[in-house]
Amino acid sequence: MGARSGAAADTRAADTRAPVASGFGPRLMTPLLIGSVLNPVNSTMIATGLVAIGHDFGVGASSTAWLVASLYLASAVAQPTMGKLADLxxxxxxxxxGLLVVLAAGLTGALAPGFGWLIASRVLLGVGTSAAYPAAMSMLRAVSRRTGQEAPRTVLGLLSLAGLGSMAVGPVLGGLLAATTGWRGIFALNVPLAALALVLALLWLPKDDKDGKDNRDNEEAAGRNSGNDAAAHGTGAASKASLDGLGIALFGATLTATMLFLMDLDHPRWPLLPVVAVLAAALAWWQLRRPSPFIDLRMLAHNRALSFTYLRHGLAYLVIYCVMYGYTQWLEEAHGYSSFHTGLIILPMSLAASVCSVLGARTKGIRAPLTLASALLAAGSAMLLVADHTTPLAALLLAGVLFGLPQGLTSTGNQAAVFVQAPADAVGAAAGLQRTSQYLGAITAASLIGLFYGQRATDAGLHDIAVVSGGLSLLLIVLTAADRALRTRKNSS
Incomplete structure (x- = not known):
């Protein structure tokens, strides 16, 4: 591990000194970066438009929560699916x-005559925007294979920063659009962004190379014959050889049934629980039988360190999204701020998240940043527990900063953990599952917001969110401190 870390450090140093290789220049990266911001910015931009949407269509917070959950449900299934489709x-x-789907989704939302159309738009956005990041990673691998050059670390860093930065500024951008153009502008923004990325992609991105696909086929064949160890862990190129359609369908059905139960916790649909159990059992049975499963349960069982990383990442983002969506609604409905002013109030949260995403990528350890992130989440939850509609502006800004700082630390820390804990030939698939765990946290957060707020965000509802967030933050501290893999691995990622 020490030799590997030293080599990685040397490679990083060389990458930071060297200019971007010609194969990875602006013509390649510009459309990829524009496309890669679409999913994270849509995931958070809606936060400061939920109240206005609810007022226009006469629905409460428990209904507008579906606008959050539907995108994450679609993304949780679509992200790993699009990655495999890009390889195939x-x-x-x-x-x-994916960009064509985003164009259709943006038009559907901007012109939606009813609330159901907005839900459909968010589902389409989840599917369409999920194509960009895995396709970008697959394209970088293809360019690297064709040119014989490794993708510079600066290029990979740009993709990571695009995701973190756009997610952080999403609420501010959404507040600005809601205040100036109305909430429909939040959906309409996707049209020019996707159109620009589409034009640049058609002009500048290299066409899919048949020879490259033949090479991948050869690599997959080699992976299938590489030995029982890779097969036992379900890793390697063999895992990309085919698309597990039934596994994807069962996974999507299990998530959908689970979400339907979670989204109405004040009136639980108890008959859905046996349905969830049956679907989950069928999914597990099928995945264990497949040589190339959609979700590799055997690998997760063998690799407990990676499984714990997914758990920590999902719990952390459950807290982050509870606050990101719940706090903004409370600022508007309980405190009386406009969408635009709410966006300005949480601007420090966005800036803190962006700064920490850069600083977190430069840290050498994993355990310390993750522990600090959990402690900051606990401190922020404590502030929300005593906040009410009379809390002064300075305290509101400080609370936002306390929740912004952990966003960057959590994302980069767990990303580094996945990099060192995942099998060397399955880092991409492992990163996709990390993103899925984040979406599952977001879905759960949306359901809790609907339960605690009901038809309107109140001080009491915010305090309930703070209690849950504080408890989960303390649990995260324990999980991080107790994870021996984080204590024993000296990682420089």
């Missing part, structure tokens, strides 16, 4: 197809 069919083709 070609990254450019999948990237362009």
């Amino acid at each position: 069919l070609g990254p450019r083709r999948i990237f362009v197809s």
Whole structure:
């Protein structure tokens, strides 16, 4: 591990000194970066538009929570699916197809005559925007294979920063659009962004190369014959050889049934629980039988360190999204701020998240940043527990900062953990599951907000969110401190 860390450090140093290789220049990266911001910015931009949408369509917080959960449900299934499709069919083709779906979704939301149309738009946005990041990673691998050059670390860093930064500024951008153009502008913004990325992709992105696909086929064949160890862990190129359609369907059905139960916790639909159990059992049975499963349960069982990283990441983002969506609604409905002013109030949260995403990527350890992130989440939860509609502006800004700082630390810390804990030939698949755990946290957060707020955000509802967030933050501290893998691994990622 020491030799590997030293080599990685040398590689990073060389990458930071060297200019971007010609194959990874602006023509390649510009459309990829524009496409990669669409999912994270849509995931948070809606936060400061939920109250206005609810007023226009006469629905409460428990209903508008579906606008949050529907995108994350679609993304949780679509992200790993699009990654496999990019490997099988070609990254450019999948990237362009995703942008066409985003165009349709943006128009649907901007012109929606009813609330149900907005839900449909968010589902389409989840599917369409999920194509960009995995297709970008697949394309970088293809360019690296064709040019014989490794993708510079600065290039990978740009993709990571695009996701973190756009997620952080999403609420501010959404507040500005809601105040100036109305909430429909939040959906309409996708049209020019996707159109620009589409034009640049068609002009500048290299076409999917048949020879590259033949090479991948050869690599997959080699992976299938590489030995029982890779098969036992379900890793390697063999895992990409085919698309597990039934596994994807069962996974999506299990998540949908679970979400339907969670989204109405004040009136629980108890008959759904046996349905969830049956679907989950069928999913597990099928995945254990598949040589190339959609979700590799055997690998997760063998790799407990990676499984704990997914758990920590999902719990951390459950807290982060509870506050990101719950806090903004409370500022508008309980405190009386406009969408625009709410966006300005949480601007320090966005700036803190962006700064920490950069600083977190430069840290050498994993355990210390994750522990600090959990402690900051606990401190922020304590502030919300005593906040009410008379809390002064300075305290509101400080609370936002306390929740912004952990966003960057959590994302980069767990990303580094996945990099060192995942099997060397399955880092991409492992990163996709990390993103899925984040979406599951977001879905759960949306259901809790609907339960605690009901038809309107109140001080009491915010305090309930703070109690849950504080308890989960303390649990995160324990999970981080007790994880021996984080204590024993000296990682420089």
